[in-house]
Amino acid sequence: MEPVYGTILEVARGMWALQGIRFTEVDFQKFPRAGGAVVAINHTGYLDFTFGGKPAYSAGRRKIRYMAKQEVFDNSKSGPIMRALHHIPVDREAGADAYAAAVRALKAGELVGVYPEATHSRSFELKGFKSGAARMAIEAGVPIVPVVVWGAQQLWTKGLPKQLGRNKFRILVGVCDPLEPEGPADQLTARLKSEMQAMLLQLQDLYGPHPQGEPWVPRRLGGSAPTLEEADAMDAADLDERRRRREDRQGDGA
Numbered sequence: 001m002e003p004v005y006g007t008i009l010e011v012a013r014g015m016w017a018l019q020g021i022r023f024t025e026v027d028f029q030k031f032p033r034a035g036g037a038v039v040a041i042n043h044t045g046y047l048d049f050t051f052g053g054k055p056a057y058s059a060g061r062r063k064i065r066y067m068a069k070q071e072v073f074d075n076s077k078s079g080p081i082m083r084a085l086h087h088i089p090v091d092r093e094a095g096a097d098a099y100a101a102a103v104r105a106l107k108a109g110e111l112v113g114v115y116p117e118a119t120h121s122r123s124f125e126l127k128g129f130k131s132g133a134a135r136m137a138i139e140a141g142v143p144i145v146p147v148v149v150w151g152a153q154q155l156w157t158k159g160l161p162k163q164l165g166r167n168k169f170r171i172l173v174g175v176c177d178p179l180e181p182e183g184p185a186d187q188l189t190a191r192l193k194s195e196m197q198a199m200l201l202q203l204q205d206l207y208g209p210h211p212q213g214e215p216w217v218p219r220r221l222g223g224s225a226p227t228l229e230e231a232d233a234m235d236a237a238d239l240d241e242r243r244r245r246r247e248d249r250q251g252d253g254a
Contacts, residue, residue, distance in 0.1 A: 004084040005063050012050050019155075020166045023054070024206060026174035026199070031055040031062075036106040036142040037178065039064055040133045040192055042149060042200065043115040044124050045157040051149045055175045056111055065105055066113040067098060088112070099136065106140035116192060120158045122231035124218045126197055134188035137181040144188070146176035146196045150203040153216045160215055172203040 016023075041052035049066050056062040066087045073079045073089040082089070088105070090098040102112045114136075116129040137144045151171040156162045163169075176195040179188065204210075210217045217223020226234065 002063065002085075004081070005086075006061075008081070008085065009053075009057060009061075018166060019164065020168035022168060022170045024170065024172040024203075025054070025058075026172065026203065026206070028055045028058050028173075028175055030175045030177055031059040031145060031147075032143070032178060033059045033062070034109070036109045036140060037111055038106065038133050038137045038140075038142060038144045039111050039113045039147055040116050040144050040196070041113060041147045042126060042196060043117045043120050044149065044153040045120070045155060047155055048115075048149050048152050049113060051152050051171055051173055052113065052147045054173050055145075055147055062111055064111045064113040065102075067102060067115075095132075099132065102136050103140045106136060106142045111145075112136065116189070116196075119235065121228075122158055122234060123226050123228040124153055124216065124223075125220070125228045125231075126193060126200065127228070127232070129189050129193045131185045131189045134181075134185040134192065137179075138185060138188065141181060143178035143180055144192055145178045146192055146199065148174045148176070148196050148199040148203060150174075150200065150207060157216065170207060172206055174199045174203050 039052065039056065041048055049064075053064050056064050063085075065085075067090050068082060068087055070089045070091045073082050073087075088098050088101050102114075105112050114133045116133050117127040118130050119127075121127045133144055149171065150173075151169060153160075154163055154167070154169045154171075156164065176199050179191055179195065182188065183191075204221065210221045210223060212222040214223050215225055218225050219227050225231075
Protein backbone atom coordinates (compact mmCIF):
# COMPACT_ATOMS: atom_id res chain seq x y z
CA MET A 1 0.00 0.00 0.00
CA GLU A 2 1.20 3.50 -0.84
CA PRO A 3 -1.26 5.95 0.74
CA VAL A 4 0.65 9.06 -0.36
CA TYR A 5 0.75 8.01 -4.01
CA GLY A 6 -2.90 6.96 -3.91
CA THR A 7 -3.90 10.29 -2.41
CA ILE A 8 -1.93 12.24 -5.01
CA LEU A 9 -3.62 10.29 -7.81
CA GLU A 10 -7.09 11.03 -6.44
CA VAL A 11 -6.23 14.71 -5.97
CA ALA A 12 -5.07 14.88 -9.60
CA ARG A 13 -8.28 13.26 -10.82
CA GLY A 14 -10.29 15.73 -8.76
CA MET A 15 -8.37 18.65 -10.25
CA TRP A 16 -9.03 17.39 -13.77
CA ALA A 17 -12.75 17.28 -13.00
CA LEU A 18 -12.71 20.82 -11.60
CA GLN A 19 -10.83 22.06 -14.66
CA GLY A 20 -13.35 20.37 -16.93
CA ILE A 21 -10.62 18.61 -18.90
CA ARG A 22 -11.97 16.51 -21.73
CA PHE A 23 -9.82 13.46 -22.34
CA THR A 24 -9.42 11.34 -25.44
CA GLU A 25 -7.71 8.02 -24.71
CA VAL A 26 -6.11 6.05 -27.54
CA ASP A 27 -5.03 2.38 -27.30
CA PHE A 28 -4.82 2.29 -23.49
CA GLN A 29 -5.29 -1.49 -23.71
CA LYS A 30 -1.69 -1.74 -24.98
CA PHE A 31 -0.27 -0.69 -21.62
CA PRO A 32 1.15 -3.72 -19.74
CA ARG A 33 -0.73 -4.73 -16.61
CA ALA A 34 2.30 -6.36 -14.96
CA GLY A 35 6.10 -6.41 -15.07
CA GLY A 36 8.78 -3.77 -15.33
CA ALA A 37 8.79 -1.31 -18.21
CA VAL A 38 10.32 2.00 -19.21
CA VAL A 39 7.48 4.46 -19.84
CA ALA A 40 8.71 7.03 -22.38
CA ILE A 41 6.65 10.23 -22.50
CA ASN A 42 6.97 13.31 -24.70
CA HIS A 43 7.55 16.57 -22.86
CA THR A 44 5.56 19.70 -23.70
CA GLY A 45 4.50 20.95 -20.26
CA TYR A 46 5.01 20.80 -16.53
CA LEU A 47 2.02 18.48 -15.98
CA ASP A 48 2.85 15.86 -18.61
CA PHE A 49 3.73 13.33 -15.91
CA THR A 50 0.18 13.40 -14.50
CA PHE A 51 -1.43 12.76 -17.87
CA GLY A 52 1.25 10.30 -18.96
CA GLY A 53 0.34 8.26 -15.90
CA LYS A 54 -3.28 7.79 -16.97
CA PRO A 55 -2.65 4.60 -18.98
CA ALA A 56 -0.78 3.07 -16.02
CA TYR A 57 -3.68 3.92 -13.72
CA SER A 58 -6.13 2.29 -16.12
CA ALA A 59 -3.94 -0.87 -16.18
CA GLY A 60 -4.75 -1.79 -12.58
CA ARG A 61 -3.76 1.48 -10.87
CA ARG A 62 -0.10 0.91 -11.59
CA LYS A 63 2.35 3.53 -10.35
CA ILE A 64 5.18 5.14 -12.30
CA ARG A 65 8.49 6.13 -10.68
CA TYR A 66 9.57 9.19 -12.60
CA MET A 67 13.16 10.24 -13.10
CA ALA A 68 13.31 13.93 -12.20
CA LYS A 69 16.05 16.49 -11.78
CA GLN A 70 17.69 16.73 -8.37
CA GLU A 71 16.51 20.31 -7.90
CA VAL A 72 12.91 19.10 -7.56
CA PHE A 73 13.97 16.83 -4.68
CA ASP A 74 15.97 19.63 -3.06
CA ASN A 75 12.96 21.93 -2.97
CA SER A 76 11.43 22.17 0.52
CA LYS A 77 7.88 21.78 -0.83
CA SER A 78 8.18 19.27 -3.64
CA GLY A 79 11.09 17.25 -2.23
CA PRO A 80 9.21 15.41 0.55
CA ILE A 81 6.44 14.51 -1.90
CA MET A 82 8.85 13.23 -4.54
CA ARG A 83 10.62 11.06 -1.98
CA ALA A 84 7.33 9.73 -0.59
CA LEU A 85 6.31 8.72 -4.12
CA HIS A 86 9.66 6.92 -4.59
CA HIS A 87 10.58 8.87 -7.70
CA ILE A 88 14.23 8.83 -8.79
CA PRO A 89 16.43 11.95 -8.46
CA VAL A 90 18.77 12.73 -11.34
CA ASP A 91 21.93 14.78 -10.92
CA ARG A 92 22.49 16.27 -14.37
CA GLU A 93 26.24 16.44 -13.78
CA ALA A 94 26.55 12.83 -12.56
CA GLY A 95 23.67 10.60 -13.56
CA ALA A 96 25.21 7.16 -12.95
CA ASP A 97 23.50 6.69 -9.59
CA ALA A 98 20.08 7.55 -10.99
CA TYR A 99 20.61 5.21 -13.93
CA ALA A 100 21.56 2.34 -11.61
CA ALA A 101 18.54 3.02 -9.37
CA ALA A 102 16.23 3.00 -12.39
CA VAL A 103 17.59 -0.32 -13.63
CA ARG A 104 17.12 -1.86 -10.18
CA ALA A 105 13.53 -0.67 -10.10
CA LEU A 106 12.85 -2.04 -13.58
CA LYS A 107 14.28 -5.45 -12.67
CA ALA A 108 12.03 -5.45 -9.59
CA GLY A 109 8.96 -5.08 -11.83
CA GLU A 110 8.47 -1.32 -11.45
CA LEU A 111 7.46 1.21 -14.09
CA VAL A 112 10.07 3.94 -14.59
CA GLY A 113 8.97 7.11 -16.36
CA VAL A 114 11.42 9.05 -18.52
CA TYR A 115 11.35 11.97 -20.93
CA PRO A 116 13.56 10.91 -23.87
CA GLU A 117 13.79 14.55 -24.96
CA ALA A 118 15.30 15.37 -21.52
CA THR A 119 13.64 18.80 -21.37
CA HIS A 120 10.54 20.65 -22.53
CA SER A 121 9.95 21.03 -26.24
CA ARG A 122 9.09 24.69 -26.70
CA SER A 123 8.18 24.00 -30.33
CA PHE A 124 5.80 21.22 -29.19
CA GLU A 125 7.42 19.00 -31.82
CA LEU A 126 9.56 16.05 -30.77
CA LYS A 127 13.12 17.11 -29.99
CA GLY A 128 16.15 14.88 -30.41
CA PHE A 129 16.00 11.81 -28.15
CA LYS A 130 18.60 10.76 -25.60
CA SER A 131 19.48 7.05 -25.49
CA GLY A 132 18.90 6.56 -21.76
CA ALA A 133 15.47 4.95 -22.09
CA ALA A 134 16.77 2.40 -24.58
CA ARG A 135 19.91 1.63 -22.57
CA MET A 136 17.91 1.08 -19.38
CA ALA A 137 15.39 -1.17 -21.13
CA ILE A 138 18.16 -3.28 -22.70
CA GLU A 139 20.09 -3.64 -19.44
CA ALA A 140 17.01 -4.48 -17.39
CA GLY A 141 15.48 -6.70 -20.09
CA VAL A 142 12.12 -4.90 -20.09
CA PRO A 143 10.05 -3.26 -22.84
CA ILE A 144 9.70 0.44 -23.54
CA VAL A 145 6.09 1.67 -23.53
CA PRO A 146 5.83 4.88 -25.58
CA VAL A 147 3.12 7.28 -24.32
CA VAL A 148 2.27 10.51 -26.10
CA VAL A 149 0.37 13.43 -24.56
CA TRP A 150 -1.09 16.22 -26.66
CA GLY A 151 -2.67 19.43 -25.40
CA ALA A 152 -1.22 19.54 -21.87
CA GLN A 153 0.90 22.54 -22.85
CA GLN A 154 -2.28 24.63 -22.76
CA LEU A 155 -2.32 24.33 -18.96
CA TRP A 156 1.26 25.10 -17.98
CA THR A 157 4.41 25.17 -20.04
CA LYS A 158 7.70 26.99 -20.21
CA GLY A 159 7.40 30.64 -21.20
CA LEU A 160 3.59 30.85 -21.25
CA PRO A 161 1.10 31.91 -18.54
CA LYS A 162 -0.53 29.19 -16.45
CA GLN A 163 -4.10 28.34 -17.42
CA LEU A 164 -5.18 26.18 -14.47
CA GLY A 165 -8.79 27.32 -14.14
CA ARG A 166 -11.90 25.69 -15.54
CA ASN A 167 -10.94 26.02 -19.18
CA LYS A 168 -12.35 22.69 -20.40
CA PHE A 169 -9.24 22.00 -22.46
CA ARG A 170 -8.97 18.87 -24.57
CA ILE A 171 -6.06 16.58 -23.75
CA LEU A 172 -5.30 13.46 -25.75
CA VAL A 173 -3.19 10.56 -24.49
CA GLY A 174 -2.09 7.66 -26.68
CA VAL A 175 -0.17 4.43 -26.05
CA CYS A 176 2.03 2.86 -28.72
CA ASP A 177 2.90 -0.83 -29.02
CA PRO A 178 5.53 -1.74 -26.41
CA LEU A 179 9.02 -2.03 -27.90
CA GLU A 180 11.08 -5.07 -26.98
CA PRO A 181 14.62 -4.30 -25.73
CA GLU A 182 16.35 -5.51 -28.88
CA GLY A 183 19.25 -4.21 -30.93
CA PRO A 184 21.80 -1.49 -30.22
CA ALA A 185 20.57 1.39 -28.08
CA ASP A 186 20.78 3.92 -30.91
CA GLN A 187 18.59 1.80 -33.17
CA LEU A 188 16.04 1.23 -30.39
CA THR A 189 16.05 4.98 -29.70
CA ALA A 190 15.33 5.69 -33.37
CA ARG A 191 12.43 3.20 -33.30
CA LEU A 192 11.09 4.82 -30.15
CA LYS A 193 11.09 8.28 -31.70
CA SER A 194 9.48 6.98 -34.89
CA GLU A 195 6.64 5.33 -32.94
CA MET A 196 6.05 8.41 -30.82
CA GLN A 197 6.11 10.69 -33.86
CA ALA A 198 3.43 8.57 -35.55
CA MET A 199 1.25 8.67 -32.42
CA LEU A 200 1.77 12.43 -32.05
CA LEU A 201 0.50 13.00 -35.59
CA GLN A 202 -2.45 10.69 -34.93
CA LEU A 203 -3.44 12.61 -31.80
CA GLN A 204 -3.09 15.95 -33.56
CA ASP A 205 -5.37 14.69 -36.34
CA LEU A 206 -7.90 13.53 -33.74
CA TYR A 207 -7.79 16.94 -32.09
CA GLY A 208 -9.04 18.46 -35.31
CA PRO A 209 -8.33 22.00 -36.52
CA HIS A 210 -6.08 23.82 -34.09
CA PRO A 211 -6.72 27.48 -33.24
CA GLN A 212 -4.58 29.60 -35.51
CA GLY A 213 -1.91 31.87 -34.10
CA GLU A 214 -2.01 30.39 -30.59
CA PRO A 215 1.37 30.14 -28.83
CA TRP A 216 0.71 26.54 -27.69
CA VAL A 217 0.16 25.36 -31.27
CA PRO A 218 3.17 24.28 -33.39
CA ARG A 219 4.08 26.50 -36.32
CA ARG A 220 3.42 23.53 -38.60
CA LEU A 221 -0.24 23.58 -37.53
CA GLY A 222 -0.69 27.32 -37.86
CA GLY A 223 0.33 28.36 -34.37
CA SER A 224 2.92 30.85 -33.20
CA ALA A 225 5.14 28.50 -31.18
CA PRO A 226 8.84 28.62 -32.07
CA THR A 227 10.02 26.28 -34.80
CA LEU A 228 12.09 23.31 -33.69
CA GLU A 229 15.25 25.10 -34.80
CA GLU A 230 14.31 28.30 -32.97
CA ALA A 231 13.44 26.33 -29.83
CA ASP A 232 16.76 24.47 -29.95
CA ALA A 233 18.59 27.81 -30.11
CA MET A 234 16.62 29.04 -27.08
CA ASP A 235 17.49 25.87 -25.18
CA ALA A 236 21.17 26.28 -26.05
CA ALA A 237 21.09 29.86 -24.77
CA ASP A 238 19.46 28.71 -21.52
CA LEU A 239 22.12 26.03 -21.09
CA ASP A 240 24.90 28.56 -21.60
CA GLU A 241 23.31 30.82 -19.00
CA ARG A 242 23.03 28.00 -16.46
CA ARG A 243 26.69 27.14 -17.01
CA ARG A 244 27.68 30.78 -16.56
CA ARG A 245 25.75 31.04 -13.29
CA ARG A 246 27.25 27.77 -12.04
CA GLU A 247 30.77 28.98 -12.86
CA ASP A 248 30.04 32.27 -11.09
CA ARG A 249 28.90 30.42 -7.98
CA GLN A 250 31.98 28.21 -8.06
CA GLY A 251 34.17 31.28 -8.47
CA ASP A 252 32.50 32.99 -5.52
CA GLY A 253 33.17 29.93 -3.36
CA ALA A 254 36.82 29.66 -4.31
